Amino acid sequence: MDTRANGETADGPLPAGFPAELADTLVGVQRLLRRRLRAGLTAPRLRGAEVELLRLVDDHPGIGVSEAAKELHLAGNSVSTLVNQLVKDGRLVREADPADRRAARLRLTPAARDRLRDWEERRAALVGRHLAGLGPADRAALRAALPALRALSVRLREDDAGAAEPAPPARPAGAGQKAEDV
Numbered sequence: 001m002d003t004r005a006n007g008e009t010a011d012g013p014l015p016a017g018f019p020a021e022l023a024d025t026l027v028g029v030q031r032l033l034r035r036r037l038r039a040g041l042t043a044p045r046l047r048g049a050e051v052e053l054l055r056l057v058d059d060h061p062g063i064g065v066s067e068a069a070k071e072l073h074l075a076g077n078s079v080s081t082l083v084n085q086l087v088k089d090g091r092l093v094r095e096a097d098p099a100d101r102r103a104a105r106l107r108l109t110p111a112a113r114d115r116l117r118d119w120e121e122r123r124a125a126l127v128g129r130h131l132a133g134l135g136p137a138d139r140a141a142l143r144a145a146l147p148a149l150r151a152l153s154v155r156l157r158e159d160d161a162g163a164a165e166p167a168p169p170a171r172p173a174g175a176g177q178k179a180e181d182v
Contacts, residue, residue, distance in 0.1 A: 053068060061108070093106070
């Protein structure tokens with residue numbers, strides 16, 4: 001789809017307020033998920049960046065720190081700090097790369113893997129219960145929207161590489177960051 005800098009498409013302007021309404025709705029759903037899942041936690045919460053890194057390592061065991069930084073669109077030193085904290089907390093294992101002993105390869109600990117699985121199962125159950133409470137038309141509309149939401153995610157990720165707007169300055173660990181509640 002042809003899009004212009006002002007958010008218009010080749011088909012004409014976007015409906016007034018739609019981009020903000022969509023963003024607010026997505027953020028609101030994520031916030032409510034965090035709140036509902038928080039109730040079942042017995043361990044300390046993890047920050048969002050920590051969860052993102054753990055999920056990335058889970059998906060790509062043995063990933064390097066610089067590769068993780070690139071994938072997460074974070075500065076290398078930020079990811080290095082996250083890695084150090086997660087290693088200290090017993091969530092990540094850092095191993096020397098056999099091909100380059102200066103580089104580190106990352107793996108989840110069994111405890112971190114179990115915690116991610118538990119969170120994923122609880123999240124799926126929570127969303128499943130609430131989807132089941134919707135009517136068939138709403139469930140079908142949400143399912144039909146998934147490809148468009150994935151495409152939006154890809155466009156946002158691609159735009160991040162050549163961001164039109166400058167990224168906000170990095171904050172110290174924990175400053176104003178929301179917990180993912182894993």
